[in-house]
Amino acid sequence: MNIYERFDPVFEAAGAAPALLCPGGQDWSYARLRGAVGRTATALTNLGIEPGERVLVQVEKTPQAVALYLACLKIGAIYAPINTAYTAAEVAYFLDDAEPALYIAAAPYIAAATPLATSVKTETLDANGNGSLAALAADATALAETVPRADDDTAAIVYTSGTTGRSKGAMLSHANLASNAATLCAYWGWRDDDVLLHALPVFHVHGLFVALHCAFLTGTPTIFLPRFDAKALLRELPRSTVLMGVPTFYTRLLNESAFNADACRNMRLFISGSAPLTEQTFAAFERRTGRRILERYGMSETLMNTSNPLDGERLAGSVGFALPGMEIRIADAAGRTLPADAVGGIEVRGPNVFKGYWGMPEKTREEFRADGFFMTGDMGSMDEEGRVRIVGRAKDLVISGGYNVYPKEVETLLDAMPGVEESAVIGVPHADFGEAVVAVVVADETVDKACVDAFLKDKLARYKQPKQVVRVDGLPRNAMGKVQKAALRDTYGDVFADHAASD
Numbered sequence: 001m002n003i004y005e006r007f008d009p010v011f012e013a014a015g016a017a018p019a020l021l022c023p024g025g026q027d028w029s030y031a032r033l034r035g036a037v038g039r040t041a042t043a044l045t046n047l048g049i050e051p052g053e054r055v056l057v058q059v060e061k062t063p064q065a066v067a068l069y070l071a072c073l074k075i076g077a078i079y080a081p082i083n084t085a086y087t088a089a090e091v092a093y094f095l096d097d098a099e100p101a102l103y104i105a106a107a108p109y110i111a112a113a114t115p116l117a118t119s120v121k122t123e124t125l126d127a128n129g130n131g132s133l134a135a136l137a138a139d140a141t142a143l144a145e146t147v148p149r150a151d152d153d154t155a156a157i158v159y160t161s162g163t164t165g166r167s168k169g170a171m172l173s174h175a176n177l178a179s180n181a182a183t184l185c186a187y188w189g190w191r192d193d194d195v196l197l198h199a200l201p202v203f204h205v206h207g208l209f210v211a212l213h214c215a216f217l218t219g220t221p222t223i224f225l226p227r228f229d230a231k232a233l234l235r236e237l238p239r240s241t242v243l244m245g246v247p248t249f250y251t252r253l254l255n256e257s258a259f260n261a262d263a264c265r266n267m268r269l270f271i272s273g274s275a276p277l278t279e280q281t282f283a284a285f286e287r288r289t290g291r292r293i294l295e296r297y298g299m300s301e302t303l304m305n306t307s308n309p310l311d312g313e314r315l316a317g318s319v320g321f322a323l324p325g326m327e328i329r330i331a332d333a334a335g336r337t338l339p340a341d342a343v344g345g346i347e348v349r350g351p352n353v354f355k356g357y358w359g360m361p362e363k364t365r366e367e368f369r370a371d372g373f374f375m376t377g378d379m380g381s382m383d384e385e386g387r388v389r390i391v392g393r394a395k396d397l398v399i400s401g402g403y404n405v406y407p408k409e410v411e412t413l414l415d416a417m418p419g420v421e422e423s424a425v426i427g428v429p430h431a432d433f434g435e436a437v438v439a440v441v442v443a444d445e446t447v448d449k450a451c452v453d454a455f456l457k458d459k460l461a462r463y464k465q466p467k468q469v470v471r472v473d474g475l476p477r478n479a480m481g482k483v484q485k486a487a488l489r490d491t492y493g494d495v496f497a498d499h500a501a502s503d
């Protein structure tokens with residue numbers, strides 16, 4: 001079934017009730033959202049978009065962007081959102097890979113990216129929700145019917161960087177999205193009087209699916225902030241009940257002296273994910289507010305896998321139990337289940353696990369076991385009770401403020417930079433972003449942070465660029481000639497030590 005068929009009756013019944021509360025702007029009721037979805041669906045259909053075709057979307061966070069997402073579902077198109085921080089060079093890759101029937105972005109993005117991919121059809125949608133697509137939708141009659149889709153049909157392609165430096169598009173089906181949304185609503189006890197405080201971007205699984213789908217399945221309101229801003233969150237907390245965020249949200253809130261138990265008086269749930277929540281932040285949050293953050297664990301490929309309990313004990317350092325319907329095992333390299341508390345690869349199987357990587361059947365096969373378990377690339381353990389802990393990553397990945405950065409992608413560019421002989425990119429502890437990107441380079445003395453910044457400016461999204469550049473005479477290697485990143489992380493682990501964490 002098309003997942004939009006689950007939302008539509010909820011939206012219709014909710015009618016004039018608020019869907020998206022937009023501080024400083026106009027609020028959207030569910031009726032308004034439903035109307036915009038229908039009109040945008042007609043506009044897309046008039047542009048010739050067929051079921052199964054990709055719509056590549058790189059737009060700011062606005063209610064119109066949400067309507068566009070839902071309209072793509074409604075017409076059976078495949079929604080492929082990408083980060084607004086990507087440079088034209090990065091977008092060219094997605095245009096080539098996704099082969100979209102339509103690329104929707106603000107005019108400057110289109111002007112920059114399309115000379116690199118001349119044949120793609122484009123429409124604009126700007127930071128205020130205006131643009132050519134909005135104009136087409138404004139004049140349209142709302143499409144009544146939702147295009148039928150089978151459970152296994154792809155609803156969205158979410159790009160996630162690859163260890164080879166090439167992004168892979170994870171194909172999520174209508175059933176993947178629907179089952180995870182229903183599971184999370186039930187597990188987190190979503191209530192009719194819940195108000196979701198939303199400050200995440202809507203081009204990733206966390207902000208788009210995990211957060212919004214809980215509200216959409218229940219017809220409850222979302223306070224829709226354009227981005228994270230600690231002061232704005234403080235203003236909105238008294239009328240909110242649930243916040244979903246990356247750990248940086250919580251460390252930044254703790255930096256605000258006005259953030260205390262009273263500010264959270266109406267909140268029932270603080271949820272964290274996308275990156276490890278440190279035991280220090282968990283404890284500092286509890287001391288300050290009397291609340292325990294509920295940590296959960298997921299991936300673009302699998303949606304949510306585990307969660308700490310709503311009612312039982314939430315433990316620091318644990319991502320909780322397998323969600324209902326999910327199977328999790330800790331396995332050795334051959335896929336054999338390890339005993340309780342042993343550390344191994346985290347493998348998952350269940351209705352939320354994706355279909356495969358777009359256009360990469362070989363890569364898909366490599367990451368699944370014959371019995372259907374998906375190898376996450378995360379390392380962890382599970383205790384007798386079934387609580388999962390993540391202890392590290394087998395994949396070479398840095399998670400900075402909840403955004404993934406694959407070192408290989410940065411290294412490939414740095415290695416091609418004049419003056420650089422070779423490079424190793426690592427993640428180093430950072431009080432604000434959890435981890436931050438550091439480049440260790442074997443290079444001549446002309447190479448410093450400023451010239452790395454200048455070289456990467458048009459090639460790489462800013463958040464992927466190194467926040468420190470260290471010049472060395474040689475990189476440590478093991479007997480096989482492989483760079484020893486763990487040794488580099490030990491040596492340079494304190495380069496951000498002056499960004500002290502606050503309590």
Ligand code: MCA
Pocket residue numbers: 199200201204205206207227228246248249273274275297298299300303400401402403433462463464
């Ligand atoms: C911004 N900058 C960053 C990051 N964000 N650098 C490293 N890591 C980051 N995450 C840089 C900018 O380029 C800029 O650099 C400077 O920091 C300030 O930028 P600004 O836009 O003001 O930053 P911000 O608005 O304060 O953003 C920080 C943030 C944001 C709120 C932590 O990154 C964020 O919303 N992160 C959430 C990402 C997320 O949703 N992840 C979920 C994906 P300069 O000043 O040098 O120019 S994972 C997922 O979906 C899975 C399934 C899951 O489990 O949830």
Ligand code: AMP
Pocket residue numbers: 160205272273274275276277295296297298299300301319376377378390393399404
């Ligand atoms: P992405 O593919 O961008 O969705 O990122 C998924 C990765 O984020 C996972 O494979 C984990 O490495 C990491 N991740 C998500 N949630 C958590 C968490 N609660 N604790 C530690 N790592 C997490």
